[in-house]
Amino acid sequence: MKKxxxxxxxxxLVAYSIVAGFLFAVPAQFILHETIRNLYFHxxxxxxxxxxxxxxxxYSIKYLSNSNFNHDxxxxxxxxVGMLLGVLGxxxxxxxxxxxxGAWWVADVKLNGVAVSMLIYIAYFILRGSIDEEQKRxxxxxxxxxxxxxxxMVFIMVLPRLNDSLHPGNGGNPGFNKYxxxxxxxxxxxPAVLGWILIALWLMxxxxxxxKLKRKILFND
Amino acid sequence: xxxxxxxxxxxxLFLSMRAFAQESNAVEMADALYQSGKIYVVVVVLSIxxxxxxxxxxxxxxxxSKLEKELKNK
Numbered sequence: 001m002k003k004x005x006x007x008x009x010x011x012x013l014v015a016y017s018i019v020a021g022f023l024f025a026v027p028a029q030f031i032l033h034e035t036i037r038n039l040y041f042h043x044x045x046x047x048x049x050x051x052x053x054x055x056x057x058x059y060s061i062k063y064l065s066n067s068n069f070n071h072d073x074x075x076x077x078x079x080x081v082g083m084l085l086g087v088l089g090x091x092x093x094x095x096x097x098x099x100x101x102g103a104w105w106v107a108d109v110k111l112n113g114v115a116v117s118m119l120i121y122i123a124y125f126i127l128r129g130s131i132d133e134e135q136k137r138x139x140x141x142x143x144x145x146x147x148x149x150x151x152x153m154v155f156i157m158v159l160p161r162l163n164d165s166l167h168p169g170n171g172g173n174p175g176f177n178k179y180x181x182x183x184x185x186x187x188x189x190x191p192a193v194l195g196w197i198l199i200a201l202w203l204m205x206x207x208x209x210x211x212k213l214k215r216k217i218l219f220n221d
Numbered sequence: 222x223x224x225x226x227x228x229x230x231x232x233x234l235f236l237s238m239r240a241f242a243q244e245s246n247a248v249e250m251a252d253a254l255y256q257s258g259k260i261y262v263v264v265v266v267l268s269i270x271x272x273x274x275x276x277x278x279x280x281x282x283x284x285x286s287k288l289e290k291e292l293k294n295k
Contacts (some may be wrong), residue, residue, distance in 0.1 A: 002293045004282075007279075007282075014271065015268065015271060016270070018264065018267050018268055018271055019264055019268065022260055022263060022264045022267075023260065023261075023264065028247070028248035029248060030248055033249055033250055034251045050280045067242070069234050109250070170261055202278065202282075203278075206281060206285060207283060210285060213284055213285065213288055213289065213292065214259060
C-alpha cells in the first residue's frame, strides 16, 4: 500500500479533473464555446504520452550501455502505452477539430507531424516483431527507438513552432497562452496533466510486470 | 396620443434592438445545461466510468502481484 501512493494520487487527480473540469467556470470564447473543457482531457493524453515515450527512450539508451534485458522490456512496453495514449489523443483531437475547425483532419504541421511520428513508431513495433534473435532485436530496436523519440519531438514540438499552425500554442497562433488560460483553468489543467501522467506510468508498470511474468513462465529466466 | 404612441414604439424598438445586439455578441455557452443542473448527470456518468476503469486496474494490479509472489515461491 505504501509504495502504491502515486497510483492513488493519479486516480484522485484525474477524478478531480473530471468533476472540476465540468463544473468550474471557463472563459467564454468564440468558436470554442464549451469545448474549451476538452483541454482538461485531450492535452493530458499528449503530455503523458511524451513522458512514457521519454521513459522508453531512456531505457533504450540504458540497454545500449549495459545490455540488461529488463531494460529492453521497459523500452518496448513503455512505447506500447505511449502509442495507446497517442491514438487516444489523435482521436479526441480529431473530434475537437471537427467542431471547431470544421474538419476531422486538416493538413496542419502539427497534425501531419503526429501522423508521421505515429508511423515511425509503428515501424518500431514491426522492427521488433521481425527479428527473432533476442539480443539482436533488443539492440537494433534500442537504436531505432532513440531515433524515433528524437524524430517525434522534432515533429510535434519543434516544427509546428517554426510554421503557422491552426493548433493552439504554435507559430503565430494565439492558443491557450497566458491570456486565455486563466487561473481557474490552470487549477484543473495542471492536476489533470499530473494525474494522467501517473496513470500512464501505472499502465506502463502493469505491462512491464506482465511481460516479465510471461518471460519467467515461458523461458524460466 | 399618436405622438406618444410613436415615441413609445421607437423606444421599444430601440430597446429590443439593443437586446438583440447583445444576444448576438455574447459567446454561446451551455448555460441552460448548467442552470437546469443536468450537467451533474454528465459528471456522475463520467465519474462512474472512471471509477470502474480504476477498479479494474486495481484488480489487475493485485492479480499480477499475486502471480509474481506465486512464481517467486515456486
